[in-house]
Amino acid sequence: MALLLKNARVVDPAVGLDAVCDIVIRDGLIAEIGTDLRIAKGETVECAEKVVLPGLADIHTHLREPGREDEESVHTGTRAAAHGGYTAICAMPNTEPVADEGSSVRFLRERGEAEGAVRVYPLGAITAKQEGRALAEIGDMVAEGAVALSDDGHGVQSAGMMRLAMDYVKRFGVPVVSHCEDEALVGKGVVNEGVVSTRLGLSGWPAAGEEVQVARDIRLCELTGCRLHLAHLSTAGSVELVRRAKAAGLPVTCEVTPHHLFLTEDDLTESYDTNLKMNPPLRTAEDAAALLAGLLDGTVDCIATDHAPHAPHEKALEFELAPFGTTGLETALSLVITHLVATKKADWAQVAQWMSIGPRAALALPVVRIEVGALADLTIVDPEAKVEVGAEWFVSKSRNSAFLGQKLLGKASDVLVGGYFALRNGKVVV
């Protein structure tokens, strides 16, 4: 069956495309791109005023399966991803049990193929049970399709263990994804260490708790030659360290999250809203400005959500006891449009770079391009749509969003995965 997208603004900087045109999709592939295209049989979708981007990819999603399917699952998490405009996600391995052997990576890959509304690429753990003591079954996991290795949720505390891991992982050609957190510095910290932690009487999580491991892992990248991707950087100092590493030609990439870009520690108030409890924590306005500057000058490769669903009874605990994290898949694109595109700080080509091209390049996922012969993984954006982030907005099984109550501009109206709709007129259809 053929599908004709009419009169869309089609943007893909990887192929130098930014024009109003039509796209014909046949058998899951892009068959034609041009103007005044017609199809003899099939369906035509009017896309005037819409923007078509190469399918967005989130390289930092917690699907919670196996183990905490009460919070999220492959089924619900991939539907949330489609709702947010994504065609692919990477699943973090800190499940119960931890994905630290080949069979657990295979399980998730097969669950993704059977249940996923979007493509699912699993990561495996760096160390067994993510305990930092012995290497996980890295070779088996890469053979089963792990696209990267990460102990996300924890920093690898021993520099020697991290060096051993990077020396070993290098042979497989995949990156290590580092969650940078020095536990001796962070202690029981729950918010950024500074004025706000003092005012609220909460334990501080200092910027240095992240930056010493960023610096360490960049140095180990230099020593071992292993590709390094730094997850959810939150401080100006971390961005500066990556800027210098890239200038030195090291194979380092990094991501920032929407919550670290668009919220700060000043959003924490005496309400002690646990949906604003993150790891790493919300930082200062200067840090958020440095993250954006890093995106704009190419130091930061991509935006990733760190989608972290949590059960209501756990987020309802006191601030110190509640788990870290916010959901993110269903708000990221709208936040980027609201804060960066609508304000003219960024254009659509940059959105494609930060949310589709950059993340795929960082973890060497299959390339998605808007060109004839390519797989039709596409995100169709309605830039003028109004979004109210209420509980009813979410397809995710969890509602712990740091952006609840916000009014945002723009959303994905349609998502095509392999030429088939996963999202249609704003509704998940698979």
Ligand SMILES: [Zn+2]
């Ligand atoms: Zn993390």
